[in-house]
Amino acid sequence: MPGDGICRSPRLNPTHLAFSPCLPTGLRYSFTLPADLQTPAVARNITRAVLDIHSLPLMTDAAVQAVSELTTCACRFTPGKDIYLSLRYRQDALCITLFDDHPQHTNTHLKSACETHRCIALDLLDRVIGACTGDWGIGASSAFTGGTKMWAVLPREGAERYAA
Template identity: 50%
Template sequence: MSAAANICPHPVDTRTPRVPETLAYSLTLPAALASPAVARSAARTILEAHGLHDVTAAAIQVIGELAACACLFTPSDSVYLSLRYRDDALRISLYDGHPRHAHRRLAAACDGRRRSVLLLLACVVHACDGDWGFGESPEPGGGTRLWAVLPHAGARAYGRAA
């Protein structure tokens, strides 16, 4: 056997099921009308690949709402989606380029508008016993971070009721 054969990576064992704890994905999407549908489709595939079919109904609804809001508010040409599974919960984050307004009243009006756009999301997350919010992004480019946490048990129950 040659030395090169010893340094090649081992083939992936496709029989080993992926577990939810390894779910960690990030996508950059154009700030376009089609992006919420693309985000939902990608998330559905990701959740199925990690054995989380029982949380798909809630997650897809939340991801679509967050992506639509991010695309609506961003002044930039793209938004960023992050999906993670930690501590028995799906953690969804969307980042858009909309900066925090310096003027207090303008910031309050903008936040109110964003909350009104996210009313359906609030209902779904509440039904899952989860949490959500938005605020200034800590990322280097700034903007706004929108997020939701869906506990597995709550999202599973939501899916059964749907």
């Protein structure tokens, strides 16, 4: 009974309200995922679901490819640890950020080799982002958390054109 302090299932007294999809501007999600073999598939499915819920289905092809490439790269560099995926929608663009625990090298030769290896691994990402007239990069995470930050910005118009 209402007011008795017990929370009951909504199925016991269903509402007849129509479903209204979320707006793109409310797209702000963060996920901690294991750096395992199945994680890129999980990240792709998360991305599809989030874009569908926020009425951005035409961005799906480019976004899923970008998330897959970034997630795969992070899992290669930090196997067995956690990675952090962030999806945000700002200024008509999907912002994808991925953090991993791979430390920034202090030796300049190692740092350069590591960045080159990541850039080569992200060649397909570069092509997708270029086709969408977006931007991407790799850098140090904050001094507080350490590790590496990778990011990509997919403008809505470019991502929708990519799908066409």
